[in-house]
Amino acid sequence: MTRFEVDMMKRILFLLLVCLTACTGRKAVEPHSEAELAGLTVACRNGSHYQTMLEQRDDIRLFLTNNDPDALLAVRQGRADVFVTDEMLLGEAEMARWGVKKVFRGEDSYPICFGIRKGNDELRRSLNAFLAATPVEAIVSHYTHGTAAVPEPPYEVNPKAKPLRFVFTTNMAPVSYMDEDGKWVGIDIDLIRRFAHRLGRPLELHTQALSSALVALQSGQCDLIASYLELTEERQQIIDFSLPYYDVYPGFFVLDSGANESATMRERVAMNLKTENRWMMIGHGLLETILITLFSILLGSALGCLFCRAKGSKREWVRNLTTLYSGFIGSMPTLVLLLILYYVVFARTGIPATIVAIITFALCFASSSGNLFYSSISSVPKGQVEAGLSLGFTRMQTFRYIVLPQAMKKGLPAFAGDCVGLLKGTSIVGYISIHDLTHVSDLIRARTFDAIIPLLVATVIYFFLAWALRKGIGLLMPKDLSTPSKS
Amino acid sequence: MIRVEHLNKTFRQPDGSLLTVLHDVNCEIHKGEVISIIGPSGSGKSTFLHTLNMLEPPTSGKVYVNGEDITAPDYPLAKLRHKMGMVFQNFNLFDHMTVLENITFAPVKLLHLSQTRAEQEAMELLKRVGMVHKADVYPATLSGGQKQRVAIARALAMHPDVMLLDEPTSSLDPTMVGEVLAVMRGLAQDGMTMLLVTHQLRFARDVSSRIIFMKDGGIYEDGTPEQIFEFPIHSATKAFVNRIKKLLFEIDSDDFDFYEIHTDITRFCIKYNIQAKAEHAFTLIKEVLFLHTRHIRPITVRLTHTEMTGVTALDFMVENLNETPLTDADRVKIRPQVNDIIEERTTRGFRVKLLI
Numbered sequence: 016m017t018r019f020e021v022d023m024m025k026r027i028l029f030l031l032l033v034c035l036t037a038c039t040g041r042k043a044v045e046p047h048s049e050a051e052l053a054g055l056t057v058a059c060r061n062g063s064h065y066q067t068m069l070e071q072r073d074d075i076r077l078f079l080t081n082n083d084p085d086a087l088l089a090v091r092q093g094r095a096d097v098f099v100t101d102e103m104l105l106g107e108a109e110m111a112r113w114g115v116k117k118v119f120r121g122e123d124s125y126p127i128c129f130g131i132r133k134g135n136d137e138l139r140r141s142l143n144a145f146l147a148a149t150p151v152e153a154i155v156s157h158y159t160h161g162t163a164a165v166p167e168p169p170y171e172v173n174p175k176a177k178p179l180r181f182v183f184t185t186n187m188a189p190v191s192y193m194d195e196d197g198k199w200v201g202i203d204i205d206l207i208r209r210f211a212h213r214l215g216r217p218l219e220l221h222t223q224a225l226s227s228a229l230v231a232l233q234s235g236q237c238d239l240i241a242s243y244l245e246l247t248e249e250r251q252q253i254i255d256f257s258l259p260y261y262d263v264y265p266g267f268f269v270l271d272s273g274a275n276e277s278a279t280m281r282e283r284v285a286m287n288l289k290t291e292n293r294w295m296m297i298g299h300g301l302l303e304t305i306l307i308t309l310f311s312i313l314l315g316s317a318l319g320c321l322f323c324r325a326k327g328s329k330r331e332w333v334r335n336l337t338t339l340y341s342g343f344i345g346s347m348p349t350l351v352l353l354l355i356l357y358y359v360v361f362a363r364t365g366i367p368a369t370i371v372a373i374i375t376f377a378l379c380f381a382s383s384s385g386n387l388f389y390s391s392i393s394s395v396p397k398g399q400v401e402a403g404l405s406l407g408f409t410r411m412q413t414f415r416y417i418v419l420p421q422a423m424k425k426g427l428p429a430f431a432g433d434c435v436g437l438l439k440g441t442s443i444v445g446y447i448s449i450h451d452l453t454h455v456s457d458l459i460r461a462r463t464f465d466a467i468i469p470l471l472v473a474t475v476i477y478f479f480l481a482w483a484l485r486k487g488i489g490l491l492m493p494k495d496l497s498t499p500s501k502s
Numbered sequence: 503m504i505r506v507e508h509l510n511k512t513f514r515q516p517d518g519s520l521l522t523v524l525h526d527v528n529c530e531i532h533k534g535e536v537i538s539i540i541g542p543s544g545s546g547k548s549t550f551l552h553t554l555n556m557l558e559p560p561t562s563g564k565v566y567v568n569g570e571d572i573t574a575p576d577y578p579l580a581k582l583r584h585k586m587g588m589v590f591q592n593f594n595l596f597d598h599m600t601v602l603e604n605i606t607f608a609p610v611k612l613l614h615l616s617q618t619r620a621e622q623e624a625m626e627l628l629k630r631v632g633m634v635h636k637a638d639v640y641p642a643t644l645s646g647g648q649k650q651r652v653a654i655a656r657a658l659a660m661h662p663d664v665m666l667l668d669e670p671t672s673s674l675d676p677t678m679v680g681e682v683l684a685v686m687r688g689l690a691q692d693g694m695t696m697l698l699v700t701h702q703l704r705f706a707r708d709v710s711s712r713i714i715f716m717k718d719g720g721i722y723e724d725g726t727p728e729q730i731f732e733f734p735i736h737s738a739t740k741a742f743v744n745r746i747k748k749l750l751f752e753i754d755s756d757d758f759d760f761y762e763i764h765t766d767i768t769r770f771c772i773k774y775n776i777q778a779k780a781e782h783a784f785t786l787i788k789e790v791l792f793l794h795t796r797h798i799r800p801i802t803v804r805l806t807h808t809e810m811t812g813v814t815a816l817d818f819m820v821e822n823l824n825e826t827p828l829t830d831a832d833r834v835k836i837r838p839q840v841n842d843i844i845e846e847r848t849t850r851g852f853r854v855k856l857l858i
Binding site: 402403408420 | 597656
């Protein structure tokens with residue numbers, strides 16, 4: 016395309032975008048107090064205490080989102096007029112970047128604490144003592160307003176000591192986020208790091224969804240959790256809290272119509288891939304997806320062979336078992352099975368989420384591949400077995416040389432299809448916080464508010480993976496069977 | 503070479519009842535014999551054949567091959583089967599291998615022949631059955647007769663001592679039966695011990711040294727072809743070997759569907775491999791019905807064929823008639839077209855039989 020054509024395309028696209036935004040039909044509003052919210056649509060995170068706060072009012076339409084960034088997105092997309100979130104999450108720079116501005120600050124603040132396992136009093140006392148002795152406000156200010164970094168007193172870490180395991184649940188500045196060098200930083204991270212140094216223990220950082228983190232804390236898989244942990248009564252029943260280390264005020268934000276934020280494609284790609292080394296995240300996500308897919312296929316196929324043997328058993332009860340199993344597994348959504356295995360069956364064990372995922376997919380794949388194996392093998396005419404036996408082959412030999420190649424010719428294409436289906440099915444593991452390709456691209460979207468680039472990248476990678484998978488399985492096709500037979 | 507003692511085979515039906523397929527079968531088979539097993543369908547012929555190489559283990563009884571009891575529990579059957587070649591009604595060629603591979607596969611894998619040697623031998627065999635030009639094609643592209651010839655070659659590749667052939671031509675179009683029978687005739691002439699279950703009575707008579715007639719799961723008669731075909735002892739045997747195939751038409755009035763008759767006759771003749779006679783038979787029927795017996799209705803027309811003798815006859819039967827409906831003029835017209843005219847009274851009326 017010539018330069019001129021490229022420019023024209025950009026202009027047309029921009030006009031389309033403008034029309035689209037104009038068509039959403041929202042007038043710019045600017046409420047300046049909670050009273051002025053009357054008659055507006057307010058977006059906020061589902062489960063946040065803002066929701067409880069606003070739900071009580073009849074004159075506000077509430078738009079609930081999965082997380083805070085989505086609430087911001089709702090306003091940008093014109094689905095809501097205002098959104099409310101923790102004030103400190105959006106500094107000047109952030110507001111300018113996303114084209115929003117703060118209209119006012121709410122009145123009621125709430126305390127943020129660290130979460131500790133119930134009954135772990137020693138750690139709690141130690142943490143509270145640390146917080147009392149540390150200039151928390153100065154540290155907070157460094158991250159929210161960019162004031163000077165607070166120096167740390169000298170410390171010595173004993174590498175042999177039991178590590179302090181810390182799980183944080185938000186990936187957002189200024190609380191806990193990854194900087195350009197790939198290091199985790201932020202208010203919570205900083206404080207805990209200092210705490211660990213003071214204790215002389217090495218620090219282990221993990222990130223999980225809040226629900227998983229709470230489970231991990233209760234079961235003793237970790238020592239501390241944090242990231243916007245509000246002290247609520249419900250939570251106090253299951254975990255202990257440290258003393259609050261700062262108070263958070265709600266901020267109400269609207270779209271800043273004056274803002275000019277059309278980033279060029281290059282800037283957008285950079286933002287999505289380069290900043291904070293996000294391409295590395297994608298790489299890890301890709302690896303995770305490949306790992307889960309391959310092991311699920313291997314384990315699932317092995318179980319599928321067992322299933323197939325059982326299905327052809329002479330004993331009726333064994334055959335009935337396979338029908339039961341198929342029916343059971345086939346009747347529930349894979350996601351439900353995954354959640355049951357993760358949150359119920361394997362809950363108290365230390366089994367990592369990835370293994371649970373592999374087990375889930377293998378169980379489902381066993382049923383589908385087992386049925387496929389069985390029908391492929393059954394479709395080979397029995398006369399061929401008779402012929403093989405009459406020549407003097409043993410049953411094993413007849414199966415290996417005569418039945419199997421023909422069964423594979425018939426069943427391999429469908430098997431490849433099932434494998435690609437499994438590959439696509441692994442995209443649900445984000446629900447148990449496994450950072451696979453889909454989840455990672457969604458995380459990036461949540462951080463950058465750019466849906467197209469990360470999801471497009473993920474799609475392209477999935478295409479490639481599916482192609483590679485089909486090709487790989489095609490290699491298994493027995494030789495000399497590529498000649499199509501005339502029937 | 504093979505001895506069968508008190509062989510019984512029962513199958514359990516899906517509804518629980520027992521079906522006896524073989525009942526107290528005793529038999530001895532000697533080297534060099536060519537034995538045809540004939541009999542009506544369901545008489546247990548195929549099952550009997552399958553017990554000889556233990557593809558179908560008997561419910562009770564013993565089978566001895568060269569003195570060894572192959573029905574014994576730990577008998578090495580795979581080894582036994584090297585020496586017993588089997589040819590099936592449905593060919594059972596390995597669809598995923600070429601013709602050549604079908605033949606060389608077992609010798610290479612089981613007899614440990616080298617690939618080259620196995621291929622050489624395979625080509626010899628293909629020459630013998632007349633299928634050399636198709637060595638590198640897949641079975642799906644072959645006709646039935648060609649497949650069966652390859653199947654014979656495949657069985658021969660293992661250098662068996664005895665060949666078991668289970669209705670080898672039953673699945674074939676009548677046009678292809680000849681080519682396979684020719685191969686089998688060659689085998690017999692070369693001295694191969696053969697056990698052949700077949701419906702081709704003429705062939706059985708020509709080629710076999712011995713005929714076994716089975717019915718209802720047992721051996722009724724066992725003897726030379728002459729004994730069985732010329733002088734059968736049991737009435738069942740007699741009825742079987744002389745069985746007549748027939749086609750009947752009842753003509754009540756002049757409104758009958760003669761295209762349907764034409765189709766039925768054609769089908770009948772193709773089925774019994776006497777296609778050449780179909781048109782002739784039809785022309786004769788038309789002529790007799792419309793010319794010579796025009797005023798005689800109702801009249802029954804019957805087309806019969808006896809395989810053993812090769813005789814085909816057209817019968818025109820009228821009830822309650824005491825004398826021949828044909829005049830001399832009729833006979834003059836008909837006589838050149840047929841082999842013979844037989845006019846005879848029957849218990850019910852009169853019959854004019856034309857042999858064609």
